[in-house]
Amino acid sequence: MKINDAERDALYKVIFSRRDVRKDFISTPIPNDVLERILKAGHHAPSVGFMQPWDFILVTEDQTKNALKKGYESASLESAQKFSDEKRGEYQSLKLEGILEAPLGVCVTCDRERNGPVVIGRTIKPEMDLYSTVCAIQNMWLAARAENIGLGWVSIIHDDVLRETLGIPDNIEIIAYLCLGYVSNFNDKPELEEFGWLPRGDINQLIHKEKWTNKA
Numbered sequence: 726m727k728i729n730d731a732e733r734d735a736l737y738k739v740i741f742s743r744r745d746v747r748k749d750f751i752s753t754p755i756p757n758d759v760l761e762r763i764l765k766a767g768h769h770a771p772s773v774g775f776m777q778p779w780d781f782i783l784v785t786e787d788q789t790k791n792a793l794k795k796g797y798e799s800a801s802l803e804s805a806q807k808f809s810d811e812k813r814g815e816y817q818s819l820k821l822e823g824i825l826e827a828p829l830g831v832c833v834t835c836d837r838e839r840n841g842p843v844v845i846g847r848t849i850k851p852e853m854d855l856y857s858t859v860c861a862i863q864n865m866w867l868a869a870r871a872e873n874i875g876l877g878w879v880s881i882i883h884d885d886v887l888r889e890t891l892g893i894p895d896n897i898e899i900i901a902y903l904c905l906g907y908v909s910n911f912n913d914k915p916e917l918e919e920f921g922w923l924p925r926g927d928i929n930q931l932i933h934k935e936k937w938t939n940k941a
């Protein structure tokens with residue numbers, strides 16, 4: 726099957742217009758068929774040795790979201806202490822999650838023991854199962870954007886809060902908590918870029934020919 730030009734352009738449009746979303750969520754629920762497509766996109770990600778180590782925990786109840794929001798708030802306070810005095814105020818003014826506003830939360834996990842102790846391709850670098858799960862998340866992120874659904878990754882929360890709130894067993898690795906929902910707006914640029922926190926780097930500084938070169 727060949728990809729035609731319009732299909733290629735659509736893919737790049739999705740890639741370049743994907744954003745991490747934490748505000749502008751609206752309450753419209755995500756229809757089941759749309760959610761199924763997004764989860765299926767995740768499940769069709771590449772995985773080391775075709776291990777498919779992921780699970781997806783769907784969160785819709787306010788009580789669960791409230792517990793996670795509390796976890797975020799204390800982790801955020803703890804995080805603020807790590808920034809310099811001059812950056813701390815700026816950090817605290819950023820909105821870095823949409824746990825309560827997003828109609829759906831999805832916790833993505835990695836079962837490091839799935840399909841046996843020896844997995845093709847994971848014999849030398851065991852962390853490949855974690856990377857595979859991140860591939861699933863990126864597929865979901867792009868699929869969500871193609872559905873005009875915003876997705877935001879919340880990493881400012883301790884695993885034990887997610888583990889306890891969502892009943893995740895100790896042998897399962899927690900990779901991400903994602904907030905999903907329709908949005909009133911997708912920003913053209915990353916919010917951190919708009920805000921002046923960091924610019925996008927110059928790709929030419931990141932490409933090396935044949936060997937690593939130290940660039941200014």
Ligand SMILES: Cc1cc2nc3c(=O)[nH]c(=O)nc-3n(C[C@H](O)[C@H](O)[C@H](O)COP(=O)(O)O)c2cc1C
Nearest residue numbers: 743744745747820821822878879880881915916917
């Ligand atoms: C692994 C990972 C963790 C992230 N965690 C957070 C987070 O906790 N809160 C947040 O607001 N954004 C989080 N982000 C989003 C990044 O800030 C965002 O991707 C980056 O600023 C570029 O913006 P864009 O995704 O809109 O292009 C995370 C992104 C990744 C890939």
